[in-house]
Amino acid sequence: MLDPALEGLFLALAKAEDTVSRLDARAQTCSFAEGWAARVDFIEASGWGWVSGEIVDLEDLVLHDAQMDARLPDQALRATYGLVRARHRARRAGPELQSSAGALWLAGYRGEPPSVAPAPLEAAEPGSAPGEARDLAGELVHQLRALSRGETDDSGEAVEEWMLWVRRLPDRAPALLRAAVALEGWRLVNPLPRQSYVGAVIVAHALRQSGRTRACLLGVEAARRALPQPRRGFLAPTLVRLAYWLQVLSLGAEAGLAEMTRLDLARQVVLKRIGGRRAHDRSRDLLDLLLARPLVSAPMAAEHLGVADHSARRLLTGLGASLMEVSGRSRYRAWRL
The missing domain is CATH 1.10.10.10 (Winged helix-like DNA-binding domain superfamily/Winged helix DNA-binding domain)
Structure with a gap:
């Protein structure tokens, strides 16, 4: 009989695989996919602001993006708009974004985008405990625990550490499970506290670069606003935390599908009227x-x-x-x- 936490992890993975696949397939055939993606950018920024304590109206974000501010932009608006800018950049970037220089560019610390993609690393061989092979979930938990002991005070070094660690995750893990592990790893290292959204943008970009998603950049922050933390919050067991991130990905994909359906219906009504x-x-x-x-x-x-x-x-x-x-x-x- 499976451990309840492990069973919950794989149930969350199965649901995430289904919803993300349906969202990506729908986005590939959507006639207003670019407009829908732009909406997701603003919704994500608003959600991140809410989670981070930077409450900003969606209207102010849109007006600021159009350089038509109704009032003088404050620090909260500028910080929240950083996520809109980061998602815009990630949508146009290639594999060169998967580097510490790319992360710092998304965060606004670099004026020029990186021009060279990072060199590929060979995947690390699965570790083994004395007398028995470590299973996939156990290996991922072990790597997360090792990462939490490797924190550094320098932001650039911390981002580089996280990037190298993510690239060494076992390839046999499903892409969305690797994404959940990467998101939890970013939370543990927390290299850019004032731009914590960068990790989720890089993970979504990596999923798109790998072909797991082809027509959409997955959102995380808005779903985090709607989905409460596990019962014990950040102290929850690692498998519970990974299941939480998979649920976040699933909920974000479901919200994207619902928004696309709503927009399509409204579009048909307006077209009929005009x-x-x-x-x-x-x-x-x-x-x-x-x-x-x-x-x-x-x-x-x-x-x-x-x-x-x-x-x-x-x-x-x-x-x-x-x-x-x-x-x-x-x-x-x-x-x-």
């Missing part, structure tokens, strides 16, 4: 902007369409009930699909 309009009408272009942004203001729509603000507001209100005004104020109003 289907009979004249050919020069800009409503379809406005719909593309609404699909690409979680929130849209009248100045943003006016700049995107090249029309006056009052014309943009008229087009926004003309899209019907599928468009919701979410700011609740008379100035700097914002709408979402």
Whole structure:
């Protein structure tokens, strides 16, 4: 009979494999995949801010990204927007991002991206206990415990240590299980406390580089907001912690699927409403902007369409009930699909 913690780990792995595969397959055929991915970036940043105690409105993040801030950006907004910038960079980067220089570039400590991919390492041979071979889960737990004893005060050295350690994880472990181990390892080392999101972005990028995901950059931070920590928090047993990270990946994929389905339904409703309009009408272009942004203001729509603000507001209100005004104020109003 399996140990309950081990059984829970592999049940969480099976669910994560299913949901991540369905999300990636759906993203490959989605006509507005880029807009959906941009939405996930902002949702992830908002979720990380909530977990880290930097509460920032989603509207402020979107306006800051468009350089149309309604107020002077504060430290919390700049820190949270760092995750949006990091995900933008990771989506365009290649294998050179899987290095300490790449991690520091994502964190904003380097002005130029790395240009050379790290040299491949040979996978470490599985360790063995006296008289018996260590199983996969036991080996991963052993490597995590070894990593927790190798912390350093220098951020660059700590990132490099984590990178080398991740590249030595056994190849026979499923990709998502390796991702969960890498996320837990990042938590143990904590090389960039003020940019703790970097580890999750690098792990998601590694999954994409390896081909486990092809059309999406998995999100972690928003799911961490919705999923409570294990009963004993950071002191929970290692297998429970790994199951927690797999549940985070699964929940993030489920949320991505739900958001894609909701956007597709709203898109079909709006297209049906504007289907009979004249050919020069800009409503379809406005719909593309609404699909690409979680929130849209009248100045943003006016700049995107090249029309006056009052014309943009008229087009926004003309899209019907599928468009919701979410700011609740008379100035700097914002709408979402």
